[in-house]
Amino acid sequence: MSYYTEEISRNEPEYITEYGDGNEGAQRAQRPQGATVVCRVCDANIFLEGRSNQHVVKCHACDEATPIRPAPAGKKYVRCPCNCLLICKASSTRIACPRNNCRRVITLGQRDPSGSAIRAPTGSCRVSCVYCNEIFLFNTLTNALATCPHCRKFSSVGTFARRRSILLFILAAILAIFSVLVTIMTKPLPVLAMTCILGIEGSANKIGVGIIRNGQVLSNPRSTFNAPPGEGFRPTETAIHHRQQVLRLICDALIISNIHDPGTEIDGIAYTKGPGMGAPLQVGAIVARTLAQAWKIPLIPVNHCIGHIEMGRLVTGAENPVILYVSGGNTQVISYSNSRYRIFGETIDIAVGNCLDRFARVLKLPNNPSPGFNIEQKAKNGKKLFDLPYTVKGMDISLSGILSIMEKRASELIESMEYTLEDLCFSLQETVFAMLIEITERAMAHTGSSQLLIVGGVGCNLRLQEMAQSMCLERGAHLYATDERFCIDNGAMIARAGELMLSAGLNIPISKATFTQRYRTDQVIGLMGYWVQLTAVFPIAMNIASLLLVGITIWKMRSMIAICDRIVANTHWLSRTAMFIKHYTAQGYDAFQQTLKEIGSGKRIIALFTGSKELLTGKSWCPDCVEAEPIIDKTLADDSVKDSDIHFITCFVGNRETWKNPNCQFRTDKNIKLTCIPTLLEVGKKAKRLIENQCANESLLKEFFLEDE
DSSP states (O other): OOOOOOOOOOOOOOSSEESOOSSOGGGSSOOOTTTTTETTTTTEEEOOTTTTTTEEEEEEOOOOEESSSSOOOOOEEETTTTEEEEEETTTSSSSEOOOOOOEEEEEEEEOOOOSOOOOOTTTEEEEETTTTTEEEEEOOSSSSEEEEEOOEEEEEEEEHHHHHHHHHHHHHHHHHHHHHHHHHTTTTHHHSSEEEEEEEEOSSEEEEEEEEETTEEEEEEEEEOOOOOOOOOHHHHHHHHHHHHHHHHHHHHHHTTSSOOOOHHHHHHHEEEESHHHHHHHHHHHHHHHHHHTTTTOOOEEEHHHHHHHHHHHOOOOSSSSEEEOSSSOOOEEETTTEEEEEEBBBBBSSSSHHHHHHHHHHTOSSSHHHHHHHHHHTOOOOOOOOOOOOEEEEEEEOOOHHHHHHHHHHHHHTTTSOHHHHHHHHHHHHHHHHHHHHHHHHHHHHHHEEEESSSSGOOOOOHHHHHHHHHHTTOOEEOOOOOHHSOOHHHHHHHHHHEEEEEEEEOOOOGGOOOOOOGGGGGGHHHHHHHHHHHHHHHHHHHHHHHHHHHHHHHHHBBOOEEEEEEEETOOTTSSSSSSSSSSSHHHHHHHHHHHHHHHHOOOSSSSEEEEEHHSTTTTOTTTTOOOHHHHHHHHHHTOOOEEEEEEOOOOOOOGGGGGGOOOSTOOOBBBBGGGGHHHHHHHHHHHHTTEEEEEEEHTTTEEEEEO
């Protein structure tokens, strides 16, 4: 039994003309139904059922075209090194490849190239797109991105995706570590330990000292300067009172709090920086500077309004409410927005507390315990409402007109017995409080808040709380109000605000511990410094960026890795041969011929494709060249040869003299390890199955196939 192989040439051209100009034999124009052809690129079998009239067919494995009929008259097929099948005039001397990742111009010249179809040149690979799973050719073996010509998306070739993923992962890890370090380093020490703050309040006629440890009020003593009836308190007299009482209050606060060593047990001194009356504020600032210097602890300037708000939130548990801040010096509707407290509405002249105090002086009401409290008690017995100006301008109110009318007509109305003192107190309260509730409801509607917090000295008024509660019930909101312990100015509220500021890293040197009479609520963020916001936001932003980077890296590792089917080397033209390898080494031409004889003596045929004798018998047994070989026909006609004996047939294609060439790489003195050729990977798998099926005795193949050590 003879054996037929295709010639192997090491000097193939860069392109190959698949067929001539259409003058081939007529026997190649027709194919039997159900026949198969071998792909000229990947050697896969292509079934021609229903496609025998086509000129070319597409391989299901590599998506490349293979001709099955001659080129039209005057035309010829040319296969580019990228495996793209081109058609041009038979007389053409140049042709360009249309593929985006190739675009090479092939010079055909006046010669007619001969030889078998070639695979991709050295350095080429087929890439399977991870998006559409289509296979396309990529010309370089460098690690890079390849554009899929089908879906126009990018896939990575080689270790490009792996290297990029590792780089991104390392970068994400560095950012994450840096973010953690920034988070820890910008987190002040008082937050990590128990924080104890002493607060000093002295913005008006009350001097108070409070101590808070981790949100718990330990002590909160205070003293009030009461002016004679019909008079207000003067700043100088109030400052004298504060200087006389402040040291006693500090000692009382330390004793009540059971603090024996303030220098080690207290973490900071908070004082009221403003707004307020100048002389009383000066007393508190001087005392705070003295204590901070003596005890060597941080000094924290606090906005009086913020102190009221933060203490109210602590006591009531309100989360993000609209705040109605009503006191002797301030009347504001406030809400927290964009990292600061913003004023939505306020009085455009005098505060509601000032209005009540001056009205009490008109009526000669006592200042003890407070003018506002005495007006509230009188108003409970009022029955008749005196018509007063109701001045609401947008979100702001005006109270000076109401006070002017009361100052002019109060005595006249009382003397005429038309209205009693209680009626006037009742009328003043109802009118002023109605204006406050109106602008507060507007602010709640604007912000969409369902919480209302009332703070400030006037917030102790039960009638104001009752009107606010009625409004909240109609809106489905919740009212939060504090009692007189924390509504009225006190040192604990300053300590609470100082505790929060110290936890944010806000403290000042003693040389900058000043006070100011004008210190609006919405100015606090600017005076605190934007670097505080940066240190608070930067770690969060870095952590978010790190998480996003890690997520993108993981996603890219999954989506960018493309599958390289096989890498083809053009220095080894081993197409359509009978050399099956799987971790074996060819020993040379002589051993190869001897093995073929032994296999042939057993009447076993190595075939290019498997099939029945009926399919193989005849003059078209080779689907590639449609030619017959007498020896094979004779073997197929032998009745002793069964279908199970036919395993593989190789066709006579190419130059047979290659095997006789003394420089042939498969001669005895030219050993080669075929497993290093990626092109033969699939062939090797088939060879392993062939050997496992014992189509030839393994002992007969030992001279040809030797297992690697």
